[in-house]
Amino acid sequence: MNNNALHARSAAYELDMNDQVRDMLAAAATKDPDFQNSCMSHDLKRRIKWNWSDYATFDYPKSVDDSIFIHHPDAAVDVGLDGDHGPSGLFVQSGKDGRPLILVRSPDDAFLPRVHFTLLHEIGHLLQRGESTLARRLFRLEDDVMRKRFEEDACNRFASRSLLPDDYMESMFENQGVTAQNIRSIYDDDLNRWRSGSINYQRVSRPCIVRRAAEMMDDPGSVTLLNPKGELSIRAFSDGHCEYQPHDGTSGVSTAEREILSLFPKRLDHRELSPMQLDNLQEVKDAIHVSVAGSFSGRTSMHTLIVIRRH
Ligand SMILES: [Zn+2]
Numbered sequence: 214m215n216n217n218a219l220h221a222r223s224a225a226y227e228l229d230m231n232d233q234v235r236d237m238l239a240a241a242a243t244k245d246p247d248f249q250n251s252c253m254s255h256d257l258k259r260r261i262k263w264n265w266s267d268y269a270t271f272d273y274p275k276s277v278d279d280s281i282f283i284h285h286p287d288a289a290v291d292v293g294l295d296g297d298h299g300p301s302g303l304f305v306q307s308g309k310d311g312r313p314l315i316l317v318r319s320p321d322d323a324f325l326p327r328v329h330f331t332l333l334h335e336i337g338h339l340l341q342r343g344e345s346t347l348a349r350r351l352f353r354l355e356d357d358v359m360r361k362r363f364e365e366d367a368c369n370r371f372a373s374r375s376l377l378p379d380d381y382m383e384s385m386f387e388n389q390g391v392t393a394q395n396i397r398s399i400y401d402d403d404l405n406r407w408r409s410g411s412i413n414y415q416r417v418s419r420p421c422i423v424r425r426a427a428e429m430m431d432d433p434g435s436v437t438l439l440n441p442k443g444e445l446s447i448r449a450f451s452d453g454h455c456e457y458q459p460h461d462g463t464s465g466v467s468t469a470e471r472e473i474l475s476l477f478p479k480r481l482d483h484r485e486l487s488p489m490q491l492d493n494l495q496e497v498k499d500a501i502h503v504s505v506a507g508s509f510s511g512r513t514s515m516h517t518l519i520v521i522r523r524h
Contacts, residue, residue, distance in 0.1 A: 226363075227453070229350060229363070230363070230366060230367060230370065232350065233341070233347060233350050233351075233363075233367045234367055234370045234371050234374060236344075236346055236347055236350075237337060237340050237341065237344075237347060237367065237371045238371065238374060238375065240340050240344045240346075240347065241336065241340060241371075241375070244265070244268060245264045245265060247260070247264055248264070248375070249375075249378060251264060252333065252375040252376055252378075253378075253381070253416075254416075255325070255406075255407035255414040255416050257329050257332070257416070258273060258317075258319070258328065258329070258332060261332060261336070265336070268313065268339065268343075269312060269313040269314065269315050269339055270308055270310065270312050270313070270314050270315070271315050271316075271317075271332075272314070272315070272316045272317075273316075273317050273318075273319040273328075274316065274318060274319070275318070275319065275320045275321065276318060276320065277300050277303065277316060277318050288303050288304065288305045289303070289304040289305075289335075289338045289364075290302075290303050291303065291304075291331060291334060291335070291365075300318065301317070301318050301327065301331045302315075302316065302317045302318065302331035302332070302334060302335045303315070303316040303317075303335070304316075304335045304338035304339060304342075306342055313339055313342075313343070315332070315335040315336065315339065316335075317331050317332045317335060318331075324415075324418075325414065325415055325416065326415055326416060326417050326418035326421065327418065329376060329416060329417065330372045330373075330376065330417075330418070330421060331372075333371065333372035333375045333376065334368040334369060334371070334372045335368075336371075337367060337368030337369075337371040337372060338364070338368055340371070341364055341367060341368070351363065351364055351367075373421055373424060373425050374425070376416070376417045376421060377399070377417060377421065377422065377425040379429075382399075382425055382426070382429050383429070385398060385399050385402070386426075386429055390430075390431065390502075390522075391426050391427075391429055391430045391431075391434075391436070391520060391522065392485065392502070392504045392506075392520055393485075393504040393505050393506035393518040393519060393520045394504065394506050395426075396422060396423065396426045396436065396506070396518050396520065397506045397507075397508045397518060399422050399426070400419055400422055400508055401508075403415070403416050403417055403422075419438055419446070419508070419516060420438060420446060420447045420449075423436045423437075423438045423447055423449050423518070424447070424449045424455060426449070426520075427449035427450055427451050427453075428449075428451070428453060430451040430522060432451070432501065432502075432522040432523060432524070433450075433451050433452070433522075433523050433524075434450070434451050434502075434520065434521050434522040434523050435448055435449065435450045435451070435520075435521050436448070436449050436518065436519070436520050437449075437466075437467075437470055437517075437518070437519040437520075437521075438516060438517070438518055439466065439470075439516060439517040439518075439519070440516060441510070441514035441515055441516060442464075443464060443466065443517070444458050444464040444465060444466070445457065445458040445464060445465030445466055446458070446516070448465075448467075467496075468496050469494075469496035469497045469521070470519050471496075472494060472495060472496045472497070473486070473494070473497070473503055473505060473519060473521075474505065474517070474519070476490060477505050484504065484505050484506070485502070485503070485504040485505075486500075486502075486503040486504070490503075491503060497521060497523075499523045499524045500521055500522065500523055501522050501523065501524055502520065502521075502522040503519075503520065503521050503522075504519075504520045505517065505518065505519050505520075506518045
């Protein structure tokens with residue numbers, strides 16, 4: 214296959230990617246019939262380690278020593294957002310005992326959604342390297358950079374779809390489709406599901422929910438998450454691409470989002486623009502739905518969700 218035809222976001226790339234992720238999910242369910250239940254559980258780490266012990270050795274150390282790279286120069290190393298703490302996860306095809314090794318950094322104060330995402334991402338590597346159909350699709354790409362990008366992209370999408378499966382997302386959007394309120398409900402539902410005493414376990418992160426919500430949109434559009442300071446955390450588009458806060462010190466909030474927020478000085482509740490308000494928007498001309506919702510973290514700080522669906 215011509216690699217040039219497969220640059221990211223091209224139709225051919227997306228088709229191959231969809232096939233790859235679909236087959237990865239199927240392969241995971243074949244290897245572990247309880248896989249989906251484990252992914253929907255806050256006890257994901259322990260369940261995966263137990264259920265997948267035939268396929269790989271799992272290790273969740275508090276920190277990852279750099280010497281691991283000397284022992285495993287062929288490892289797939291994944292550095293998370295907190296790159297200064299070293300790798301967040303690692304996949305080695307053939308570890309000390311000849312078996313695949315999956316290592317996920319998991320300090321005591323770890324942000325659990327990140328640990329979960331990384332663990333599933335590494336399982337994505339295990340599947341793509343180990344299953345013949347998946348490996349074939351991967352190694353058809355002759356260009357190393359392209360193959361690496363495809364593999365990593367597929368691992369990320371596999372992780373998000375394992376944590377937030379289509380069935381679950383569809384049930385949450387059954388009423389009114391993708392709205393800011395429904396997205397907030399996914400987060401709250403997840404948090405309330407895993408309450409233990411006074412502690413609510415967070416299984417999946419807000420940005421992960423936002424990316425999946427944008428993918429589920431029937432219309433072109435975007436889902437924006439602002440942090441409690443009002444800065445852009447992530448803006449995910451229905452075609453799969455994402456934007457983050459720029460590094461130039463600006464908030465990253467668009468003029469359209471500013472205009473929408475100016476209509477709702479208090480964003481505690483869910484609000485949807487009326488047809489008349491939609492018509493009056495200066496910065497968004499083709500919107501068919503705009504909604505805003507506040508999502509609390511802790512008692513006082515609030516994230517903001519903005520959904521824009523267009524014709
Ligand atoms: Zn990776």
